[in-house]
Amino acid sequence: MRLMYFSEAIDDALAQAMVEDPNIIVFGEDVLLLRRNLLARFGPARVRGTPISESAFLGAGVAAAMAGLRPVVEVWQVDFLSVGLDALINHAAKLEAFTHGNWTAPIVVRVPCGGGYGDGGQHEQSLWGWLAHIPGLSIVVPSTPADAGRLMLSALRQDGPVVFFEHKLLSEIYLAALGSGGRESVQFDVPAEGNRGPVPDKWAPLPLGEAIIRRDGGDLSLISIGVGVHRALEAAQALGKDGVSAQVLDLRTIQPIDKFQVCQAAAKTGHVLIIDEDYEGFGLSGELAAILLEAGISVKYARVCTQTTIPYAQQLEKQMLPNTECIIASAKSLLVG
Amino acid sequence: MDLWMLYALMKKSRLFEEAVAQLWQRGLISGEMHLGTGEEAIIAGIVSQLMPGDAMAVDHRGTAAFLMRGIDPVALLREMLGREDGLCGGRGGHMHLYSKEHLAASSGIVGAAGPRAVGFALAAQYLRPASVAIAFFGEGAMNQGMLLESLNLAAVWNLPVIFVCKDDGWAIITQPQEAARGDMGERVHGLGVNYVAVDGLDVDAVWSAGSQAIERARTGGGPTFLHNRCVHLEGHFLGYELLRVTRRPFQELPKLTVPVLRSFLRKGGGSLKERLAGMKMILSKLWSTMRDPREDENNDPIIRLRQRLMVDPGRLNEVDQNALTEISAVLSAALVEVTR
Ligand SMILES: Cc1ncc(C[n+]2csc(CCOP(=O)(O)OP(=O)(O)O)c2C)c(N)n1
Numbered sequence: 001m002r003l004m005y006f007s008e009a010i011d012d013a014l015a016q017a018m019v020e021d022p023n024i025i026v027f028g029e030d031v032l033l034l035r036r037n038l039l040a041r042f043g044p045a046r047v048r049g050t051p052i053s054e055s056a057f058l059g060a061g062v063a064a065a066m067a068g069l070r071p072v073v074e075v076w077q078v079d080f081l082s083v084g085l086d087a088l089i090n091h092a093a094k095l096e097a098f099t100h101g102n103w104t105a106p107i108v109v110r111v112p113c114g115g116g117y118g119d120g121g122q123h124e125q126s127l128w129g130w131l132a133h134i135p136g137l138s139i140v141v142p143s144t145p146a147d148a149g150r151l152m153l154s155a156l157r158q159d160g161p162v163v164f165f166e167h168k169l170l171s172e173i174y175l176a177a178l179g180s181g182g183r184e185s186v187q188f189d190v191p192a193e194g195n196r197g198p199v200p201d202k203w204a205p206l207p208l209g210e211a212i213i214r215r216d217g218g219d220l221s222l223i224s225i226g227v228g229v230h231r232a233l234e235a236a237q238a239l240g241k242d243g244v245s246a247q248v249l250d251l252r253t254i255q256p257i258d259k260f261q262v263c264q265a266a267a268k269t270g271h272v273l274i275i276d277e278d279y280e281g282f283g284l285s286g287e288l289a290a291i292l293l294e295a296g297i298s299v300k301y302a303r304v305c306t307q308t309t310i311p312y313a314q315q316l317e318k319q320m321l322p323n324t325e326c327i328i329a330s331a332k333s334l335l336v337g
Numbered sequence: 338m339d340l341w342m343l344y345a346l347m348k349k350s351r352l353f354e355e356a357v358a359q360l361w362q363r364g365l366i367s368g369e370m371h372l373g374t375g376e377e378a379i380i381a382g383i384v385s386q387l388m389p390g391d392a393m394a395v396d397h398r399g400t401a402a403f404l405m406r407g408i409d410p411v412a413l414l415r416e417m418l419g420r421e422d423g424l425c426g427g428r429g430g431h432m433h434l435y436s437k438e439h440l441a442a443s444s445g446i447v448g449a450a451g452p453r454a455v456g457f458a459l460a461a462q463y464l465r466p467a468s469v470a471i472a473f474f475g476e477g478a479m480n481q482g483m484l485l486e487s488l489n490l491a492a493v494w495n496l497p498v499i500f501v502c503k504d505d506g507w508a509i510i511t512q513p514q515e516a517a518r519g520d521m522g523e524r525v526h527g528l529g530v531n532y533v534a535v536d537g538l539d540v541d542a543v544w545s546a547g548s549q550a551i552e553r554a555r556t557g558g559g560p561t562f563l564h565n566r567c568v569h570l571e572g573h574f575l576g577y578e579l580l581r582v583t584r585r586p587f588q589e590l591p592k593l594t595v596p597v598l599r600s601f602l603r604k605g606g607g608s609l610k611e612r613l614a615g616m617k618m619i620l621s622k623l624w625s626t627m628r629d630p631r632e633d634e635n636n637d638p639i640i641r642l643r644q645r646l647m648v649d650p651g652r653l654n655e656v657d658q659n660a661l662t663e664i665s666a667v668l669s670a671a672l673v674e675v676t677r
């Protein structure tokens with residue numbers, strides 16, 4: 001066992017995969033800075049910077065994957081994927097279907113996501129539901145360093161395209177660059193276990209689509225992903241003091257999604273509260289409700305999600321993003337109502 | 338052209354942004370902070386010529402343009418402080434500034450100023466004849482598809498757009514020679530847009546080139562691209578790692594080099610030659626930052642202009658004093674009820 005920070009773990013697992021598979025190359029904006037450790041170990045042929053040309057380099061990543069490479073393509077923020085989305089939606093995601101399973105594009109798109117450090121509504125979105133909507137894309141949202149490294153390894157072994165989300169509040173690299181910028185005058189609500197934790201000496205892949213119970217409980221099931229899992233855990237602890245026993249399920253991947261464990265958790269407690277940092281409408285939280293309805297599981301259901309564009313002002317931002325207080329309040333009214 | 342007026346605009350903008358930097362350092366402003374210190378001559382040279390009805394699309398580095406456009410500085414600062422009475426109710430922050438009244442809009446999406454200015458200019462053709470639209474962006478944005486497409490569209494529709502490229506030679510850590518081949522002027526020409534290279538440190542030069550471009554656009558002559566060179570005195574954003582490392586090497590350098598060296602030495606990976614090539618790239622980034630022209634006073638457009646205005650030191654002193662008084666007043670008004 002080693003102790004690692006979140007992004008350090010991802011890079012470490014990625015490095016292990018790069019040693020084993022010479023076809024893995026990494027490229028994206030400013031990766032010479034962001035992945036300098038990989039650059040120093042693997043050299044410029046395998047770690048390269050790009051111009052600010054998302055549509056071109058994402059599209060090129062997809063085609064390079066079609067032609068035998070395994071590119072890990074980075075974009076500065078998931079929000080900026082919008083600029084190059086055609087590559088993912090119309091090309092990477094469609095290839096397998098169009099070729100009736102004969103041809104796939106094994107690209108991993110690595111994107112920082114999420115808010116809580118004051119960059120505002122064009123830089124702090126989650127958008128995983130938006131991407132998961134498209135058949136053919138796998139969507140991974142880890143919440144701990146160990147999961148992050150292991151999921152990166154399995155992302156690199158998929159046949160098709162994977163979007164790998166790296167929450168900026170968990171990432172020591174992004175938070176330092178975008179949030180604090182060398183200042184000691186600012187603090188962020190960083191979940192400690194998500195930011196740094198034990199990781200295996202040698203990475204082994206964690207299959208996509210396996211949720212995990214982070215905390216057991218019998219009264220209420222909190223289902224979440226990414227930073228939301230940690231908020232849910234904090235809330236569950238507080239609820240425990242009030243005599244409520246809350247279970248926390250970490251989905252870890254959205255596409256594929258672990259329907260079995262979702263249903264099991266729901267059936268066990270009969271009360272489901274979804275915590276999703278992505279937007280509320282037409283996304284993960286609604287999808288989970290549909291999964292339960294389709295399975296014929298009747299539960300009391302509520303959700304704590306991001307409702308509108310994330311405001312810049314610190315206090316408003318804090319209120320807008322799912323936070324422990326509103327999870328506790330929703331949980332209580334769910335149990336009472 | 339009134340050099341004194343331009344100087345006052347630039348000086349106030351500098352003082353304002355220096356105050357912003359301090360508030361950011363104190364943690365009163367959150368997130369990233371991209372200052373426009375070093376590019377004041379470009380902004381002043383263009384924005385000072387705008388008329389009511391003219392529009393402005395700016396990128397993530399838009400504070401100076403908003404300030405010089407005459408947008409309330411207290412509201413601007415209150416916005417950055419995240420206050421309800423800020424320019425956008427504290428909802429936007431410095432990368433997402435908007436003033437509908439001034440047809441001024443910013444965006445954190447690199448390249449987005451292109452289509453936006455084209456759309457503003459299109460609306461002007463119908464609704465505000467003889468008005469123009471300005472797009473402000475960096476040289477890094479010139480590799481973004483939507484900006485190149487916008488140049489084309491502006492040319493095809495003969496729109497009154499002035500594309501103002503503020504070329505500081507860096508896009509975060511990416512330098513132009515790594516990100517583009519060929520000559521910027523040829524690229525712009527190739528798209529059928531009038532191209533003018535300008536010394537962006539010389540407000541006089543920017544103003545003159547801007548004046549011709551704006552006149553041309555107002556009279557139906559179509560778009561112009563002004564390629565202005567400048568130096569960003571604080572690097573990409575406040576706390577920019579490469580600058581931190583070069584400014585405080587003893588504290589900051591080990592944080593960068595120790596993990597890099599450890600990774601360099603790890604088993605498995607590239608050949609020694611490849612690893613050395615990787616190291617060389619990292620070192621060359623540090624090296625180019627250290628050799629950066631920031632130390633040379635001649636690369637500060639305000640110092641440059643002062644040298645010309647020294648012919649009347651009394652008046653210069655007066656302008657400086659007025660700027661200081663004005664910005665101090667802005668600061669105290671904006672900091673009302675702000676604690677910490
Ligand atoms: C579409 C998009 N891609 C990437 C980024 C991240 N980013 C922010 S500023 C920047 C560099 C911009 O360089 P340039 O256009 O030269 O302007 P400068 O910051 O140097 O003034 C990058 C890559 C972004 N904001 N938007």
